[in-house]
Amino acid sequence: MSTVTKVSSRYERDKELFLRYAAIIESSDDAIVxxxxxxxxxxxxxxxxxxxxxxxxxxxxxSVLILFPPERMEEEMDILGRVAKGERVENYETVRVRKDGKRIDMSVTVSPIRDSSGRIVGASKIARDITESKLLHASVLEAERHFRETLDHMLEGCQIIGFDFRYLYINDAAATHGRHSKKALLGRKMMEAYPGIEETEMFAFLxxxxxxxxxxxLENRFDYGDGTFSWFNLSMEPVPEGTFILSVDITNEKKLQVELEKHRDHLQEIVNERTAQLQEANRELESFSYSVSHDLRAPLRHINGFVELLQKKLPSSIDxxxxRYLHVISSASSEMGHLIDKLLxxxxxxxxxxxxxDVDVxxxxxxxxxxLAEEAPGRSVDWQVEKLxxxxxxxxxxxxxxINLLSNALKYTGTRTTAKIKVRSISGKGEDIFVVEDNGVGFDMRYVSKLFGVFQRLHSNDEFEGTGIGLANVRRIIERHGGRTWAEGKVNEGASFYFSIPRFIEQRG
Amino acid sequence: MITRLGRILLADDSRNDVELMLLALGHFNLANEVDVVRDGAEAVDYLYRGGKYAERGGQNPALMLLDLKMPKVNGIEVLRTVKNDPLLQTIPVVVLTSSREESDMVSSYELGANAFVVKPVDFHEFIESVKNLGFFWAIVNEPPPVSRNGGEQLEG
Known part of the structure; x- marks a missing residue:
């Protein structure tokens, strides 16, 4: 009885174990064959x-060979041979083929199966699909290769310097920048490759x-020791291995900059030279006008004075x-004195x-x-001044x-019973335009270009007195204000004189 | 009319101007009171009794008519010398010039000129100006006492 119980209980125990293993095998994600x-x-x-x-x-x-790709058929013989000898093949990476023909990367573990007497009767194979992890690994490798290649062939120089100042990584550009091969630099210390480099500013930054x-x-001038040098823009970043240095060759830009500076200096020189010439010309002009004012007036004064004295000494019987001749001489010299004064x-x-x-015009x-009205009593003048x-x-x-424009208007309306003189303004683009109009003798538009010239007159002195300086002064003054001058007229139908003054809003208080 | 004061020093290199001015000053019988120097250096000699004026007696001039543009030492330099010397600075100095240069006028007044007159081209105006100047400065105006003291000190 007890034996039966023992037997039956062992049977129960084995059955239980079997079911448990079966459940594990059934539920496994791995292929178990x-x-x-x-x-x-x-x-x-x-x-x-x-x-x-x-x-x-x-x-x-x-045959298990239906799972094998043609080129791996021999593998099975090898594996089975090893299993037959009692060996276990663990995590063997290989390729198998699915029913649909698709190849899958697998990690395979094959173990011998023994019967109750310990004889090897077969093999168990646990195969895991590692396609995805394979792909992941490959893509990581690919990415690393990609980045390294990118780094290797970048136009910018890249190097990684270890804490002991050894070259740990150096790309093509950095090697070119340093004029050494990668091989000659990798693993060596900077001070071995470039003796004296530890004294440089660049090294202090590093x-x-x-x-x-x-x-x-930093912007660094790297001297090669043979008298040549290049300029680099250096960026140094701390990295776990030491320091990453990015270098950009800016030698050409520097050269260009030097060239530009040279040109700029040259231009400045030219400007200085021209300015000096202008200043010299200005000084000459000043000394010229000084001597005109001084030296030309004196002889006129003498002519005038001595003609007067002569007149007094002449007997009353003189014809x-x-x-009259003497009078002409003296009035001509007075006139010339007047002209000189106006020119000055x-x-x-x-x-x-x-x-x-700010001027309240x-x-x-x-x-x-x-x-002006006070100076011209007896004249009938209709003055009109619009809002300016x-x-x-x-x-x-x-x-x-x-004064010049209005006295001109007054002068050239002298022949009119009632002179009409009007001042008005026009709002122009960025400027104010002022107009002085009269109903005087006007002028022929053919000669308008001569109006504003120095000593240019459109009327003889017998018709209207004048020196021909007034409008030249007007033009100069307006030009110095950045404005323009022009005129319109018709013979006997009056004249209009225009000038503009730019508006400088920002300069006003 | 009799002058009560010292002489008039006329510094001008132009003989013509000198002649015309003497003529004008003659209206008040001032012509004989005028000493004429032909350039700035001579003017300085006159004032300091140097050179050919070593033997000059008398006081400081009562009036100095000074042309600006003269050879050797110009009028501005003479003016500076006069107005910087305590013994000479009270001499009334009338700057008489052909030039209407504003810069000349400014520096003349800055240096202490008592008047600045532009010689008119017109004869009558010229004669009038000089006559008025002579009348005012040599006859009407009372010079400061220091001027005469200065002169006496120099004499002594």
Whole structure:
């Protein structure tokens, strides 16, 4: 009884164990295949069906070789041979073929199966699909290769320097920059490759990066020791191995910069030279006008004076013609003195410094008109002044402009019963335009270009007195304000004189 | 009319101008009171009794008519010398020049010129100007006492 119980309990125990193993095998994701030493499949778990695509019915009793790619057929002989000797083949990486023909990367472990007497009767094979992990690994390798290749062939120099200042990595560009082969540098210390480099500014930056682990940037002139050098933009970044140095060759840019600076200096020289010439010309002009003013006036004064003295000494019997000649001499010399004075006024307009402020043009015009009207009593003049804008300019110079234009208008309307003189303004683009109009004798537009020239006149002195300086002064003053001058007229139908003054909003208080 | 004061020093290199000025000053019988020097160096000699003026007696001039553009030492330099010397600075100096240069006028006044007159081209105006100048400075105006003291000190 006890024996039966023992037997039955052992049987129960074995059955339980068997079921447990069977459940493990059934539920495994790996393909678990049993085969004879001849390679005939005897067992095929659901994992095997999933991995290879065959159902148990399709493969049990068939040769395991249906899972092999043609070039790996011999493998099976080898594996089975080893298993037959009792060896175990572990994590053997190989390739198998699925039912649908697709190849899969596998890690295979093959172990012998023994019968109860210990004789090897077959083999168990546990195969794992490692296609994905294989792919992952390959892609990691590929990425690494890709990055390394990119780094290797970058235009920028890349190097990794170890904490002991050995070259750990160096790309093509960096080797070119350093004029050494990669082989000659890798593994060597910088101070061996470039004796004296530890004294350079660049090395001081590198040391700082190594020690303080702070990125450094610098523009560095690298001397090759044979008198040649190149310029580099260096970026140093701390990396776990030491320091990564990125170098960009900026020698050409530097050369260009030097070249540009040279050109700029040259231009500056030319400007200085020209300025000096201009200043010299200005000085000459000044000394010229000084001597005109001084040396030419003196002889005129003498002519004038001595002609007067002569007139007094002459007997009263002298004939009228002689007296007239003397009178002509003295009035001609007076006239020339007057012209010289006007010419000097003009040169002063050119040389005087300009003092700008806000100018109330309306009241300026009214003041000028008041003083002109006083000087021309008995004239019937209809003055009209429209509303005029303020401008930013030199008050005294602008007064001179209106004196010249308005006294011209007054002069050339002298033949009219009632003179009509009008001042108005036009708002132009970025400028104010002022107009002085009259109903005087006007002028022929064919000669308009001569109006503003120095000593240019469109009327004889007998018709209207004048020196031909007034409008030249107007033009100069307006030009010095950055404005323009022009005129319109018709013979006997009046004239209009225009000038513009740019608006400088930003300069106003 | 009799002058009560010292002489008039006329510094001008132009003989013509000198002649015309003497003529004008003659209107007040001032012509004989005028000493004429032909350039700035001579003017300085006159004032300091140097060179040919070593034997000059008398006081400082009562008036100096000074042309600016003269050979050797120009008028501005003479003016600077006069106005920087405590013994000479009270001499009234009238700058008389052909030049209307503003810079000349500015530096003349800055140096202490008492008047600045541009010689007119017109004869009558010229004669009038000089006459007025002579009348005002040599006859109407009372020179500061220091001027005469200065002169006396120099004499002594």
């Amino acid at each position: 049993g085969k004879t030493l001849e390679g005939i499949i005897t067992d095929w778990n659901p994992g095997a069906q999933r991995v290879f695509g065959y159902s148990p019915d399709e493969v049990i009793g068939k 040391r700082k990066c190594m020690e303080n682990r702070i990125a450094q940037r 009228k013609e002689c007296l 006024d003009f040169s002063r307009v050119n040389r005087a410094s300009i003092n700008k402020s 309306g009241s300026l015009v009214r003041q000028v008109i008041a003083s 804008p303020d401008v930013y300019g030199d008050q005294a110079m602008l007064r001179q402009v209106f």
